[in-house]
Amino acid sequence: MKRSAGEKAVEWIEDGMIIGLGTGSTVKYTIEKLGELVKNGLHIKGIPSSQQTKKLAQQHNIPLIDLTAEIDIDITIDGADEVDSNLYLIKGGGGALLREKIIAYHSKKVIIVVDESKIVKALGIGFPLPVEITRFGWHATKKALEQIGCTTELRTIMDEKYLTDNANYLLDCDFDRIEDPEALDIALHAIPGVVEHGLFINLVDEVIVGSRQGTITLERETVPA
Numbered sequence: 048m049k050r051s052a053g054e055k056a057v058e059w060i061e062d063g064m065i066i067g068l069g070t071g072s073t074v075k076y077t078i079e080k081l082g083e084l085v086k087n088g089l090h091i092k093g094i095p096s097s098q099q100t101k102k103l104a105q106q107h108n109i110p111l112i113d114l115t116a117e118i119d120i121d122i123t124i125d126g127a128d129e130v131d132s133n134l135y136l137i138k139g140g141g142g143a144l145l146r147e148k149i150i151a152y153h154s155k156k157v158i159i160v161v162d163e164s165k166i167v168k169a170l171g172i173g174f175p176l177p178v179e180i181t182r183f184g185w186h187a188t189k190k191a192l193e194q195i196g197c198t199t200e201l202r203t204i205m206d207e208k209y210l211t212d213n214a215n216y217l218l219d220c221d222f223d224r225i226e227d228p229e230a231l232d233i234a235l236h237a238i239p240g241v242v243e244h245g246l247f248i249n250l251v252d253e254v255i256v257g258s259r260q261g262t263i264t265l266e267r268e269t270v271p272a
């Protein structure tokens with residue numbers, strides 16, 4: 048299901064495009080497919096959203112560039128942890144939410160690739176919201192986050208504190224059910240020490256959903272309320 052969604056996304060790619068490359072096990076299939084197309088003569092340039100994706104794209108000989116003010120990203124293709132009926136997302140399961148959000152914000156079009164298990168009625172029920180925070184004062188930031196109504200867990204990897212590509216910590220914040228993503232976005236950004244969070248609001252144009260029957264594409268304008 049991840050493969051069918053990931054590979055389908057390359058149908059949106061045209062010669063000469065600059066492409067934002069997301070992170071994760073679904074977009075991995077997009078990157079591998081792009082590698083095949085590059086081998087067969089497609090000219091594209093990629094902007095990776097993580098060290099992990101940079102390595103994968105390099106393995107597949109996809110030319111990479113940095114995001115600068117002169118760059119217009121034609122399309123970003125990325126995965127997600129949850130997708131609701133407004134095509135709002137929770138992202139950050141792979142720890143790359145900050146760079147992913149910067150790239151998505153500066154893209155003319157954002158396509159998300161997921162398997163059907165990621166489609167949810169409300170964000171936050173099945174997946175905690177990742178929040179990237181500075182290392183300085185992180186205990187205080189954690190307390191401030193808990194005061195707005197969640198339980199938090201500092202992300203670790205092999206018993207060590209997880210560090211993002213930006214050398215920050217990640218707190219996985221369980222809000223149970225996120226009733227008002229817009230209000231939560233504002234509340235989170237009001238806390239000093241919060242660098243960014245994994246709610247993607249009004250950033251996505253299309254979601255390609257892989258299922259056993261194939262893929263379907265959800266578009267922002269056509270999604271029922």
Ligand code: 5RP
Pocket residue numbers: 069070071072073074125126127128137138139140141142143144147
């Ligand atoms: C990384 C992400 C990923 O896109 C998200 O976790 C989905 O990953 P996968 O495709 O492996 O399920 O947000 O920060």
